[in-house]
Amino acid sequence: MKSALKCITVSAMALGMMSSALAAAELRFTVWTGNEAHLAMLNGIAESFKETHPDVTVRFETIPAADYTQKLTFQLAGGNPPDAGWMMEDAAPTFANAGVLEDLAPALDAAEGYDLADFSKPAMGLWSSEEQIWGVPFSTSPFVIFYNKDMFDAAGLEDPLALAAKGEWDMDKFQEVSKALKEANGKFGFEFKDGQGYESRIMHALMPPIRAYGGDVWAGGECGFDKPEAVAAVKQLHDMVFVDKSIVPPGEQGDYFSGNAAMTINQISRASLMPNAGFKWGIAPLPTGPGGESPVIGQAAVVVFTASRQKELAAEFVAHMTNEANVAEMAQFFPPARNSVLASDAFVNSNELIPADQMAVVADAIAKGKVLPSHERSPQILAAMKPRVDALWRADANVEDSLKAVCAAIQPLL
Amino acid sequence: MERKPSTGSAARGSAPWLTLRMREAMEAWLFLSPTLAGFLIFFAGPLVAVVWYSLTEWNLLTQQATFVGLDNYDDALFRNPDFWHVVRNSVVFALGLVPLNMALALMLALALTRRFRGVVFFRTVFFAPVVTSAVAWAIVWKFLLQGEAGFVNQMLAGVGISGPNWLREPDWAMVAVIVTRVIKMVGLNMILYIAALQAIPRDYEAAAQLEGASNWQIFRMIIWPLLGPTTLVIMVITTIGSFKVFDHIYLMTGGGPENGTLVLAFYIYQQGFQFFNVGYASALAMIMFVIVLALTVVQLALRRKDT
Numbered sequence: 001m002k003s004a005l006k007c008i009t010v011s012a013m014a015l016g017m018m019s020s021a022l023a024a025a026e027l028r029f030t031v032w033t034g035n036e037a038h039l040a041m042l043n044g045i046a047e048s049f050k051e052t053h054p055d056v057t058v059r060f061e062t063i064p065a066a067d068y069t070q071k072l073t074f075q076l077a078g079g080n081p082p083d084a085g086w087m088m089e090d091a092a093p094t095f096a097n098a099g100v101l102e103d104l105a106p107a108l109d110a111a112e113g114y115d116l117a118d119f120s121k122p123a124m125g126l127w128s129s130e131e132q133i134w135g136v137p138f139s140t141s142p143f144v145i146f147y148n149k150d151m152f153d154a155a156g157l158e159d160p161l162a163l164a165a166k167g168e169w170d171m172d173k174f175q176e177v178s179k180a181l182k183e184a185n186g187k188f189g190f191e192f193k194d195g196q197g198y199e200s201r202i203m204h205a206l207m208p209p210i211r212a213y214g215g216d217v218w219a220g221g222e223c224g225f226d227k228p229e230a231v232a233a234v235k236q237l238h239d240m241v242f243v244d245k246s247i248v249p250p251g252e253q254g255d256y257f258s259g260n261a262a263m264t265i266n267q268i269s270r271a272s273l274m275p276n277a278g279f280k281w282g283i284a285p286l287p288t289g290p291g292g293e294s295p296v297i298g299q300a301a302v303v304v305f306t307a308s309r310q311k312e313l314a315a316e317f318v319a320h321m322t323n324e325a326n327v328a329e330m331a332q333f334f335p336p337a338r339n340s341v342l343a344s345d346a347f348v349n350s351n352e353l354i355p356a357d358q359m360a361v362v363a364d365a366i367a368k369g370k371v372l373p374s375h376e377r378s379p380q381i382l383a384a385m386k387p388r389v390d391a392l393w394r395a396d397a398n399v400e401d402s403l404k405a406v407c408a409a410i411q412p413l414l
Numbered sequence: 415m416e417r418k419p420s421t422g423s424a425a426r427g428s429a430p431w432l433t434l435r436m437r438e439a440m441e442a443w444l445f446l447s448p449t450l451a452g453f454l455i456f457f458a459g460p461l462v463a464v465v466w467y468s469l470t471e472w473n474l475l476t477q478q479a480t481f482v483g484l485d486n487y488d489d490a491l492f493r494n495p496d497f498w499h500v501v502r503n504s505v506v507f508a509l510g511l512v513p514l515n516m517a518l519a520l521m522l523a524l525a526l527t528r529r530f531r532g533v534v535f536f537r538t539v540f541f542a543p544v545v546t547s548a549v550a551w552a553i554v555w556k557f558l559l560q561g562e563a564g565f566v567n568q569m570l571a572g573v574g575i576s577g578p579n580w581l582r583e584p585d586w587a588m589v590a591v592i593v594t595r596v597i598k599m600v601g602l603n604m605i606l607y608i609a610a611l612q613a614i615p616r617d618y619e620a621a622a623q624l625e626g627a628s629n630w631q632i633f634r635m636i637i638w639p640l641l642g643p644t645t646l647v648i649m650v651i652t653t654i655g656s657f658k659v660f661d662h663i664y665l666m667t668g669g670g671p672e673n674g675t676l677v678l679a680f681y682i683y684q685q686g687f688q689f690f691n692v693g694y695a696s697a698l699a700m701i702m703f704v705i706v707l708a709l710t711v712v713q714l715a716l717r718r719k720d721t
Contacts, residue, residue: 070687070688073474073475073690074474076475077474077475077477094475095475098473098475098476099476100475100476198582199668199670249561250561250579250582250671251559251560251561251564251579251580251581251582252560252561252562252563252564253557253560253563379688379689380689383684383688383689386669386670386673387670387671387672387673388672390582390584390670390671390672391671391672393582394582394583
């Protein structure tokens with residue numbers, strides 16, 4: 001009798017716990033930002049999800065960007081998948097082809113008032129096929145030039161924004177100004193993105209000038225590094241590093257954000273570093289070249305993992321997170337892919353650090369830009385490229401031969 | 415098992431059919447079981463698993479594993495030129511690091527065995543890098559070894575030497591990682607040598623001095639042979655350590671430039687954790703295991719021949 005009672009009590013408790021667990025679900029969402037302002041905004045979006053899903057909480061888990069894709073893979077492989085998360089553009093094809101990303105199309109179609117067609121078509125390219133949607137871009141952030149206005153003033157030079165307004169901001173001017181800045185200030189004229197242009201940011205260093213010259217790193221399964229446009233672009237960079245000595249060379253540090261280089265290339269999310277930098281600054285478009293204007297965009301999207309035990313719920317949250325109101329909210333940090341938000345005055349005025357005329361540069365670049373190249377075998381391609389690109393960055397290197405070697409190394413992988 | 419009549423009060427407890435020996439064996443197993451479980455789960459299990467993985471083509475992301483027999487080994491040993499380049503780098507690293515580390519450790523130990531004012535301070539100074547975070551160590555050195563603006567090159571420029579761009583030229587990068595690794599780890603071997611030197615009775619040295627032996631003769635004929643077992647241990651652990659070096663390379667050069675410092679452990683990491691080819695990485699890990707094992711056996715055999 002006693003044991004029967006015990007049995008009933010325990011079962012009742014278990015059932016009770018299960019039902020409350022079912023009702024009070026928690027979604028685990030991985031991100032690579034640890035920035036308090038970003039997280040406060042995300043938590044606000046999670047809070048507003050409670051209006052339609054009162055018992056659902058969303059927990060944002062930060063994984064540092066450098067390890068993000070790797071740690072995510074281990075969580076998926078180790079049977080501990082997050083329900084949803086951010087994903088970088090270079091990982092997208094690998095993850096989509098591995099079948100680990102959930103198709104979001106049904107959830108987005110079902111979401112009330114969700115206007116999928118509002119997302120710009122090129123921005124969706126990487127994240128969808130004709131039938132499926134693997135991710136919804138939340139950040140379509142073009143690369144822009146950050147410049148140190150004080151250094152330009154000290155050298156008596158017009159700043160890039162002014163030059164761009166006059167239509168004079170091209171690759172030749174970029175080289176000329178960088179050299180003049182170096183001579184006038186004794187500090188480097190330009191630093192590659194995060195000082196990592198020779199290491200983890202090879203693509204971010206080479207891509208903008210190559211596209212400005214009208215080339216591409218690869219397209220349609222064919223390597224583009226050894227094409228004349230790319231060779232001319234990289235030759236110019238090589239001269240700037242080793243002849244003009246105006247770009248921070250390999251093996252040296254010359255941090256823009258601490259005032260040790262006059263210009264760098266980055267995305268507007270880095271503007272959060274600027275208030276403490278201690279100098280006047282601005283942003284400008286990338287220099288144009290013989291290929292015309294060719295903004296380069298870095299992209300990230302929100303995805304749901306097929307291994308999640310609550311993928312329907314997670315997909316509903318993604319639909320909520322990327323509705324028009326929330327995209328407008330996120331736009332202050334992460335430039336949107338929704339045309340309606342991009343076109344709004346609210347967007348150019350959304351970032352309190354960046355004046356409207358400079359935010360217009362961002363909006364313009366998103367409209368005209370092309371996303372960074374990505375590939376299912378991106379990690380292998382980058383690893384195969386790296387030693388050949390190392391050889392390129394020697395003072396006595398033959399640029400054309402080095403780029404041919406890069407193509408020879410990566411062509412089999414394309 | 416031999417049956418003995420039960421003796422003692424323990425054997426007459428609740429299970430009288432157990433002999434004392436069986437009871438003792440059971441107790442021993444019980445006491446051992448926590449450690450044994452840990453060993454099986456966290457050491458033996460993964461080791462066996464790596465052997466199995468090395469026979470499969472397993473993509474971590476898709477979770478698809480196909481049995482491919484010895485294909486991964488065949489690939490590494492006979493079809494992939496990168497592999498032999500990597501092995502060569504590992505051998506160069508070991509050949510540079512082991513003798514340098516051991517010679518320096520022995521010299522420091524000989525100097526710091528004697529008791530003099532401040533000896534503890536010097537021992538601490540040379541041992542401190544061993545307990546320093548490897549990450550901090552590598553980052554600081556990376557900074558010091560910058561091109562023209564780096565501290566090391568500034569110092570060299572001060573005496574009229576134009577230093578290379580240490581971490582951007584393949585050969586110099588290898589030299590840089592070896593030397594910084596030696597400075598970091600030499601303290602450990604120094605302590606082992608100091609302990610061994612202090613265990614040598616002073617009488618031997620005093621007797622030799624009385625016989626008129628020079629310092630060099632005392633070292634060559636008495637101290638060096640008596641240090642033999644310690645030298646062997648140091649050589650084995652330093653060699654194994656040099657083949658397993660990963661953090662240092664990862665942080666200082668990332669295997670570059672031009673794959674000049676791409677060593678075996680880093681290559682395994684790259685295959686397994688960047689490209690997610692777990693099967694191939696496991697096969698490489700097995701090959702590394704065999705190489706290290708073979709080197710250890712050879713060193714032990716040489717030593718046995720010596721004595």
